[in-house]
């Protein structure tokens with residue numbers, strides 16, 4: 552048994568999955584910036600959701616949170632399916648061993664070739680996000696001479712989640728989902744497909760970072776009303792998909808209910824509504840992986856300035872917004888801690904607020920202010936970086952995508968190396 556999670560040992564060193572982080576970097580033979588993940592903790596999270604669902608539902612991991620194959624494989628091995636939002640993700644899910652009947656596919660603008668791939672693979676359902684898209688999926692099913700191709704309708708429940716505007720999806724102005732008033736037209740389009748399509752589900756996803764189950768249940772109640780209307784029109788559904796969005800704390804003062812609580816609340820909502828015969832699907836991304844990955848970064852140098860008599864203090868590090876864009880994109884806060892904090896700090900060492908910033912030429916390449924020792928430590932861990940970190944990374948400023956180290960049982964089990972800078976330059980110049 553490994554001692555899972557991110558823990559500071561008695562000697563002051565930060566450990567992931569029981570092993571000191573610096574030793575893991577060395578064992579993997581990679582340098583910073585580097586993501587390091589605890590596969591055992593990810594597996595335990597998946598297991599907890601699968602257990603909460605029992606045999607009455609499927610947990611479909613929203614693979615956009617982190618599409619690294621070692622992570623997807625571990626989650627699939629625990630009995631999860633995959634929620635994909637592109638043809639590329641669908642191919643990764645299949646390559647990692649996901650069963651087609653455990654894959655659902657959402658997205659507002661799927662191309663014909665992506666729809667064709669989903670239809671010919673026979674996934675659990677394509678979740679249509681507009682009436683126009685239902686017509687397009689029907690046309691593709693006919694072109695492929697398919698009958699009864701499984702389709703779901705993603706409904707926009709008009710619920711305002713208390714979250715950052717860029718990650719809220721369930722309100723009226725969002726591009727996501729079919730407005731409740733438009734559902735009858737979508738049903739007409741399915742009927743008009745004369746057997747090419749078969750409606751199997753209704754889904755919703757209100758957005759990310761829900762810290763309580765209230766908005767989740769509120770959206771599901773709206774969805775339940777729509778489900779009843781759909782059933783009243785003679786459609787037989789297989790499942791209801793309540794979406795993802797389970798939050799995780801990123802700050803000391805933040806609290807989030809644990810993931811299984813969302814499952815329990817959703818299941819109870821369906822049962823009380825008389826929908827006990829329908830399976831429950833959930834689509835968590837962040838909750839399965841965020842807390843189980845860190846981004847390690849080295850301090851390149853401090854910078855102190857004294858402009859107009861105002862003293863400022865930056866810690867300039869080798870990870871930037873191209874590696875982890877959440878602070879720049881959503882004003883997200885990630886705790887940053889020293890990897891090696893000697894139990895007895897050196898004489899004269901104090902803790903001061905440092906503004907931690909990366910090398911990218913953008914003012915928004917800024918990880919915010921953090922209490923860290925002065926003199927500064929050389930190696931830092933950016934916490935809760937397992938979700939929407941590497942999967943949103945770019946090569947902006949001709950910087951390679953960071954290395955990734957996957958740990959299980961306290962040992963490195965797999966490594967994805969950063970692209971060599973020579974190879975990256977060759978790409979850009981040929």
Ligand SMILES: *Cc1c(COP(=O)(O)O)cnc(C)c1O
Pocket residue numbers: 613615616634636657756758759760794795796797834835836837838
């Ligand atoms: C992004 C997304 C999710 C996962 O959201 P998390 O906040 O990571 O749980 C689930 N379903 C859909 C349709 C999504 O787009």
